Amino acid sequence: xxxxxxxxxxxxxxxxxxxxxxxxxxxxxxxxxxxxxxxxxxxxxxxxxxxxxxxxxxxxxxxxxxxxxxxxxxxxxxxxxxxxxxxxxxxxxxxxxxxxxxxxxxxxxxxxxxxxxxxxxxxxxxxxxxxxxxxxxxxxxxxxxxxxxxxxxxxxxxxxxxxxxxxxxxxxxxxxxxxxxxxxxxxxxxxxxxxxxxxxxxxxxxxxxxxxxxxxxxxxxxxxxxxxxxxxxxxxxxxxxxxxxxxxxxxxx
Amino acid sequence: xxxxxxxxxxxxxxxxxxxxxxxxxxxxxxxxxxxxxxxxxxxxxxxxxxxxxxxxxxxxxxxxxxxxxxxxxxxxxxxxxxxxxxxxxxxxxxxxxxxxxxxxxxxxxxxxxxxxxxxxxxxxxxxxxxxxxxxxxxxxxxxxxxxxxxxxxxxxxxxxxxxxxxxxxxxxxxxxxxxxxxxxxxxxxxxxxxxxxxxxxxxxxxxxxxxxxxxxxxxxxxxxxxxxxxxxxxxxxxxxxxxxxxxxxxxxxxxxxxxxxxxxxxxxxxxxxxxxxxxxxxxxxxxxxxxxxxxxxxxxxxxxxxxxxxxxxxxxxxxxxxxxxxxxxxxxxxxxxxxxxxxxxxxxxxxxxxxxxxxxxxxxxxxxxxxxxxxxxxxxxxxxxxxxxxxxxxxxxxxxxxxxxxxxxxxxxxxxxxxxxxxxxxxxxxxxxxxxxxxxxxxxxxxxxxxxxxxxxxxxxxxxxxxxxxxxxxxxxxxxxxxxxxxxxxxxxxxxxxxxxxxxxxxxxxxxxxxxxxxxxxxxxxxxxxxxxxxxxxxxxxxxxxxxxxxxxxxxxxxxxxxxxxxxxxxxxxxxxxxxxxxxxxxxxxxxxxxxxxxxxxxxxxxxxxxxxxxxxxxxxxxxxxxxxxxxxxxxxxxxxxxxxxxxxxx
Ligand SMILES: Nc1ncnc2c1ncn2[C@@H]1O[C@H](COP(=O)(O)OP(=O)(O)OP(=O)(O)O)[C@@H](O)[C@H]1O
Ligand SMILES: [Mg+2]
Numbered sequence: 001x002x003x004x005x006x007x008x009x010x011x012x013x014x015x016x017x018x019x020x021x022x023x024x025x026x027x028x029x030x031x032x033x034x035x036x037x038x039x040x041x042x043x044x045x046x047x048x049x050x051x052x053x054x055x056x057x058x059x060x061x062x063x064x065x066x067x068x069x070x071x072x073x074x075x076x077x078x079x080x081x082x083x084x085x086x087x088x089x090x091x092x093x094x095x096x097x098x099x100x101x102x103x104x105x106x107x108x109x110x111x112x113x114x115x116x117x118x119x120x121x122x123x124x125x126x127x128x129x130x131x132x133x134x135x136x137x138x139x140x141x142x143x144x145x146x147x148x149x150x151x152x153x154x155x156x157x158x159x160x161x162x163x164x165x166x167x168x169x170x171x172x173x174x175x176x177x178x179x180x181x182x183x184x185x186x187x188x189x190x191x192x193x194x195x196x197x198x199x200x201x202x203x204x205x206x207x208x209x210x211x212x213x214x215x216x217x218x219x220x221x222x223x224x225x226x227x228x229x230x231x232x233x234x235x236x237x238x239x240x241x242x243x244x245x246x247x248x249x250x251x252x253x
Numbered sequence: 254x255x256x257x258x259x260x261x262x263x264x265x266x267x268x269x270x271x272x273x274x275x276x277x278x279x280x281x282x283x284x285x286x287x288x289x290x291x292x293x294x295x296x297x298x299x300x301x302x303x304x305x306x307x308x309x310x311x312x313x314x315x316x317x318x319x320x321x322x323x324x325x326x327x328x329x330x331x332x333x334x335x336x337x338x339x340x341x342x343x344x345x346x347x348x349x350x351x352x353x354x355x356x357x358x359x360x361x362x363x364x365x366x367x368x369x370x371x372x373x374x375x376x377x378x379x380x381x382x383x384x385x386x387x388x389x390x391x392x393x394x395x396x397x398x399x400x401x402x403x404x405x406x407x408x409x410x411x412x413x414x415x416x417x418x419x420x421x422x423x424x425x426x427x428x429x430x431x432x433x434x435x436x437x438x439x440x441x442x443x444x445x446x447x448x449x450x451x452x453x454x455x456x457x458x459x460x461x462x463x464x465x466x467x468x469x470x471x472x473x474x475x476x477x478x479x480x481x482x483x484x485x486x487x488x489x490x491x492x493x494x495x496x497x498x499x500x501x502x503x504x505x506x507x508x509x510x511x512x513x514x515x516x517x518x519x520x521x522x523x524x525x526x527x528x529x530x531x532x533x534x535x536x537x538x539x540x541x542x543x544x545x546x547x548x549x550x551x552x553x554x555x556x557x558x559x560x561x562x563x564x565x566x567x568x569x570x571x572x573x574x575x576x577x578x579x580x581x582x583x584x585x586x587x588x589x590x591x592x593x594x595x596x597x598x599x600x601x602x603x604x605x606x607x608x609x610x611x612x613x614x615x616x617x618x619x620x621x622x623x624x625x626x627x628x629x630x631x632x633x634x635x636x637x638x639x640x641x642x643x644x645x646x647x648x649x650x651x652x653x654x655x656x657x658x659x660x661x662x663x664x665x666x667x668x669x670x671x672x673x674x675x676x677x678x679x680x681x682x683x684x685x686x687x688x689x690x691x692x693x694x695x696x697x698x699x700x701x702x703x704x705x706x707x708x709x710x711x712x713x714x715x716x717x718x719x720x721x722x723x724x725x726x727x728x729x730x731x732x733x734x735x736x737x738x739x740x741x742x743x744x745x746x747x748x749x750x751x752x753x754x755x756x757x758x759x760x761x762x763x764x765x766x767x768x769x770x771x772x773x774x775x776x777x778x779x780x781x782x783x784x785x786x787x788x789x790x791x792x793x794x795x796x797x798x799x800x801x802x803x804x805x806x807x808x809x810x811x812x813x814x815x816x817x818x819x820x821x822x823x824x825x826x827x828x829x830x831x832x833x834x835x836x837x838x839x840x841x842x843x844x845x846x847x848x849x850x851x852x853x854x855x856x857x858x859x860x861x862x863x864x865x866x867x868x869x870x871x872x873x874x875x876x877x878x879x880x881x882x883x884x885x886x887x888x889x890x891x892x893x894x895x896x897x898x899x900x901x902x903x904x
Contacts, residue, residue, distance in 0.1 A: 056823050058904055077827050084825025095820040099533040103522035109824065111525045120523055137522070156824075 003067060003164065003196050004030040004053065010061035011048050022048045024219035025062070033194045035187065037207035039243065040216040046200040047092055047168055049216065053198065054087055054166045055079045066164070084112050088157035092168040092200075094149040096141040102152050103128075103137040109160040127155050130185060132178065146173040154182055158189060165189065167199040171206050183209045204243060208236040215246055222246060260360050263339075268364070274328055275368055277801040281321040282372025282413060284794050287380040288314055289405040294384065313787040317794055322416045324798035329420045331805045333427050340428065350428050357428070358421055365420075369413055373406060390567070391782035392775050458511030461503025468497035469852075472860040493860075497853060501550050505543035509845065510536050526826050530834030534814060535841050542806065549799045550846045554853035556792035557880050561858045561873040562865045563788055567781035569866025574774035576662060576697050576707075576867075580607065580738030581747060582754055583700035584767040590737040593757045602750050603742040609645040611703050611736050613637060613729045614721055616711065617678035621671045621690055637729060639703040640679070640711045642718035646698060651714045656688040660697035662707035671709075679713070681724030686717060699736045702766045733766075747771060796880065800887035803843060807891040811898040818902035828899050835895045843888035851877055 011023035022045040030036055038046050051057035053064060055071050064071050066086075071079060088109075089095075096105050103124060110120045128134040131151045136144050144152070150173045157165055167186070171179035187209055189195045199210065207213050209232070215222040223242060227235045268275065292310050343353050388394070472493045480486045513536040520528065539546065581604075584590040590606075597604055615635040622636075638658075643651045651657065656677060671693055679686040699710055713721070741750045751771045758767065818831055855873075862869045 056903070077829070080822070080825045080827040080830075082825070083823075087825070089823060091823070095823065097529065097533075097817050097820060099537065099817070100524070100529060101522065104524050104529070104533070107523050108526075108529065111523060112825070117521070117523050121521065124522070 001032045002029055003032040003034075004028070004198075005065045006053060006062065007064075008062040009049070009052060009059050009064065011045070011052055011057070012060040022219055023052070023059075026216070026220050028053070028214070028221065030196060030198060033190070033196055034212060035190045035197045035210040036199070037210040037213045038198065038200045038216060039202070039204075039207055039213055039239075039246075040222070041246065042202075044216050045219055046216060050166050050168055050198065050200055054089065054164075055083060056089075084109070085160075086163045088160065088162035088165040088195075090150070090154045090157045090165070090167040090170040092172070094141075094146075094153045096149055096152055096156075098141050101138050101140055102133060102144065102148075105141070105152055106155045106159055109156060113160060115160075123159055124155075127159060131155050131182065147175065147178055150174060151178065151182065154185070158185070161189075161193055162195065164196045164198070167197065169200055169202065171201065171203055176205075179203070179206065204236060204239045207239050208232045213239055213242075215242055217246060260356055260363075263356075264360050264363060271332060274332065274801070274805070275364065277328065277797065278325065278365065278368040279372040279375065280797055281324065281794065282369050282409065283376035283379060284790070285314075285317055285321060285412065286373045286376030286405060286409045287383050288317060288790060289408050290377060290380040290400070290402050291384055291387070293402040293405050294380075294400050309784065309787055313791055316791055318412055320791070320794050320798055322419070324802065325416055326419060326423060327802060328805060329423060331802075331809065333424055335809065337431065340431070354425055354428050357424055361420065361424070362417075365413075365417055369410070373409060376409075377401065387782075387786050390786060391779045393779070454507045455511050457503050457507030459508075461500050461506065461508045464496045464500030465504060466500075468493045468500060469856045471496075472856045475860045476863075498547065498551055501849060501853075502543055502547040504849070505539050505546045507540070509539040526821065526830050527834040527837050529821070530817075530831065531838035531841060534810070535838060538810065539845070545802070545806075546846050549803070550850045550853065552795055553799065553846070553850035553880070554857065556788070556795055557850060557854035557876060558857040559788045560785065560792050560880075561854065561876045562862060563781055563785040564872040564876055565858075565862055565866040565869060567778055567785050567866075568872040569868050570774045570777040570781065571770075572867040573777065574770045576660070577701040577773050578738075578768050578770040579660075579697045579699055579736075580740045581750065581771070582739045582767070582769050583702070584737040584739070585700075585702055585733035585735060586761075586767070587735065587737070589757075589761050589767060590739070592760065593739065593754060596753045596757050597739075597741075597750060600749065600753060602746045602753070604750070605740050605742060607645075607736075607738040607740075609641050609699060609736045609738075610718075610722070611639045611641055611699055611710075611731075611734055612718075612722055612725060613703075613731060613734075614640045614711070615680045615726065615729065616640075617680065618671070618690075620675040621677060635680070636708070637705055638708055638711045639699060639705070640713055640718065640721060641699065642715045643712050644715045644718075646712060649712055651691075651712065653714045653716055654687075654689050655691055656711050656713050656717075657691045657694060658709035658711055659694040660699075660704065661693055661695070661709040679711070679717070679721060680726075681721050682726050684720065684724050686720065688713065688717070700738070700766075700768060702733075702768075703731065703736060792880075793883075796883055800884060803846075804887050804891050804894075807839070807842065808894055811891075811895045815898055815902050818899050822899075822903040828896075831899050832892075832896060835899070836892060839888050839892050839895070843884065843891075847881060847884050851881070 006026065006028040009023050009026045009028070010021065013020045013022055026049065028049075038049065040046050048057065052059045055064075055066075055074070059072055062072070066082075069082075071082070074082070097108075100108070106128065107120055107124060110123070115123075124137075125134065128137060131154060133144075133148055133151050133155065136148055141149055141152070150170065154167070154170055157167070165186070170186070171182055174182060183206055186197055186199070190197050197210070199206070201207050208227075211227050213225040215224075225235070225238050225242060230238070292314060340353055340357075343356075344350070471489055474480070475486070475489055475493070480489050513532050517524070517528075517532055517536070524532070582593065584593065594604070594606070614637075616638045617634050618636050619634055643649045646659075649657070656679070658671065661671075671690075673692055675690050677688050677690045679688055693709060697704070697710075698712075701707070704710060741747050748771075751769055754769050755772075761767070821831060822828070854877075858869065858873055862873075866872075
């Protein structure tokens with residue numbers, strides 16, 4: 001079953017005199033319960049794509065459907081409501097509130113759905129321990145490391161068990177051990193709770209955790225890779241080949 | 254882009270952002286100009302009444318300048334910091350600091366002097382209205398006319414030009430001091446440092462609250478008799494002032510953080526979005542604004558307190574006049590009274606008359622008195638009181654051994670009170686009549702000519718009275734021993750009767766004391782009205798300027814927190830959700846200083862209001878409500894600003 005469909009997505013930044021078309025008629029399809037990675041050179045529009053798919057940013061043109069709802073025409077309030085209940089985000093810049101402690105940041109999404117305090121605490125403890133940030137729960141973001149911030153951001157995305165998780169470079173600041181812990185957690189959420197995951201990454205090892213990798217370049221989709229029945233190892237090899245063709249960091253202009 | 258264009262564009266952009274600054278500037282100029290226009294208006298001489306009135310006007314105008322210039326300098330300081338990035342950018346593209354200063358000065362000049370022009374115009378137009386208000390409250394019956402005073406204009410121009418020069422000097426120093434790099438850092442360095450709440454802070458918080466409470470406590474005891482010498486009283490006042498002010502400072506420095514921290518601890522990490530926006534941000538910010546908030550709170554309290562007290566005095570004018578004169582008109586010479594009565598008759602004004610014989614008797618009140626202030630030194634063996642017969646007073650009938658006192662001012666009561674009963678001695682020249690004292694009644698029955706500065710009047714049985722009258726100590730008798738009270742039957746005729754009284758009293762050749770209640774009340778209204786007007790004027794200016802400063806602070810804060818709003822909106826909180834949180838936050842941001850200010854002034858007024866009048870609640874509550882309403886306007890404006898920032902934080 002398709003959960004997310006994007007058709008002819010255009011995204012243009014700038015004004016009349018200084019236009020930059022970041023996404024050009026991009027089509028995308030995500031199945032329910034899929035774990036998809038998006039790869040591509042820096043500046044190719046991955047974050048932008050994630051933002052428009054998750055309704056945080058508006059498309060310039062085109063349509064996006066989540067479930068059977070067309071989100072490009074939805075009112076701001078409906079969108080917010082939708083995001084709040086169904087989506088989880090791990091942002092590239094972490095986006096933690098610096099006046100809140102780690103724990104407060106993580107529990108934020110639960111306060112919306114009025115989960116009882118006790119249950120919230122249990123959930124928090126479990127998740128924070130899995131991600132190795134329980135010790136820093138009472139610190140403020142400016143007192144913890146980049147990796148800890150990233151895991152905090154991840155915990156906040158998972159805590160309310162959303163049906164779609166958008167993750168932008170979730171392992172960028174992590175050592176390989178923490179990275180694979182986080183990816184295992186993502187896989188687990190994907191398998192156990194059937195959460196759909198859309199993850200942007202530069203790291204091929206990270207991408208190999210997913211079912212499918214989408215490569216984007218010049219504002220469009222360059223190619224797809226399906227994991228199928230392959231092992232993670234062979235899938236990793238495939239990704240590396242495509243990445244090589246695509247040519248690492250891409251310099252525009 | 255040419256410099257001219259640059260200036261023009263900056264100006265346009267700034268006007269949009271700083272409309273409140275411009276408004277405050279116009280408003281200050283208007284207030285000041287109106288005030289000096291009044292000061293120089295000859296029509297005001299009557300309202301000013303005395304040299305004192307004129308002097309207080311002058312003192313007020315100096316204070317007004319002080320408030321306005323501190324405000325303008327402070328506001329400018331906020332704005333130049335906000336624009337430091339822009340300044341850094343101009344430097345980056347190769348402009349010299351002098352050049353930038355030049356641009357800034359021109360831009361400021363245009364903004365400043367156009368506001369000055371508009372403000373003066375509004376001030377001039379408003380001065381007539383203000384004058385009418387002044388005449389109304391001081392009961393001066395003159396037509397308010399519009400007199401343009403060049404003198405006032407020149408004075409306004411000079412004052413504001415001096416302020417402008419200071420502002421420029423400040424800008425100059427600011428630009429000189431900054432390097433390109435530090436200019437970019439101004440905003441971020443002023444950002445709050447978020448740390449765990451330390452132990453020291455908890456101590457500070459507790460000490461702050463204790464100091465305030467102890468100050469309040471002492472204030473309730475101030476005139477209660479615990480402080481018996483002037484020195485003690487003085488020390489107590491100094492203690493109240495300093496403990497409350499320091500306490501306020503510590504309160505903002507630590508207590509707010511401390512209290513919010515306790516609340517937050519109890520949430521155990523589980524905060525709703527409202528709490529995120531209010532609690533977590535207030536906790537850290539109040540602390541860094543502690544000094545500013547202390548000043549604003551203290552001066553607000555002062556303004557509310559003074560305004561309440563002067564309004565109490567104004568409001569009680571009629572009531573206190575009743576204490577001075579027990580009828581509409583009081584006379585002490587029969588012939589004078591005849592003359593006045595004839596005049597009333599000829600105008601067909603109906604009246605009632607009450608004549609009471611009053612004698613002065615020394616009374617031994619040793620057993621009754623509980624003096625509180627040691628320094629009121631008098632001999633309780635020989636208190637000089639007016640004595641009247643119970644026949645003169647309706648509803649009072651005493652036996653020969655009984656005496657009651659009547660009419661006693663609240664102020665005296667505070668320093669010296671009588672027991673409910675006891676034995677006293679009435680002393681004639683030869684005889685000594687022991688009496689049972691039965692108590693104190695509130696009403697004043699004779700005029701203050703007889704009451705020796707607010708002492709009670711003794712009422713005795715007629716026979717006792719006659720005995721005393723036949724054995725008078727002549728040295729202590731007053732020139733007159735008769736009180737004639739004349740009360741107009743129909744209230745509507747009072748004004749007219751008062752005119753007749755004024756006319757008649759000019760004809761009376763001797764200087765016998767006679768008084769009109771209306772006149773006394775009007776004189777007090779005039780004096781208090783003037784003070785009230787001046788305090789109100791200053792209070793209003795202060796209110797507006799401090800409200801603006803809080804608003805500017807909130808403007809900064811909202812910009813600093815914009816990224817938080819972006820995050821929250823990304824996570825799915827709607828603008829409405831955020832705004833709800835902001836409302837709560839502003840309730841505290843404006844509400845805490847306001848509440849503390851109101852509390853301070855409440856205790857200040859409570860401790861000494863009886864020195865000013867007879868009625869506390871209506872005037873005090875009116876003043877407080879008015880202040881609260883005006884103050885809330887700034888809170889509402891800041892919410893509107895937040896609304897815009899929240900709206901612009903995503904998409
Ligand atoms: N708010 C914006 N306004 C204008 N241009 C933008 C904005 N956001 C992104 N861009 C431009 O769009 C292009 C794509 O940006 P995007 O952040 O989507 O890249 P990315 O693929 O996520 O890169 P990276 O891997 O470095 O994170 C970039 O060239 C960037 O300059
Ligand atoms: Mg990106």
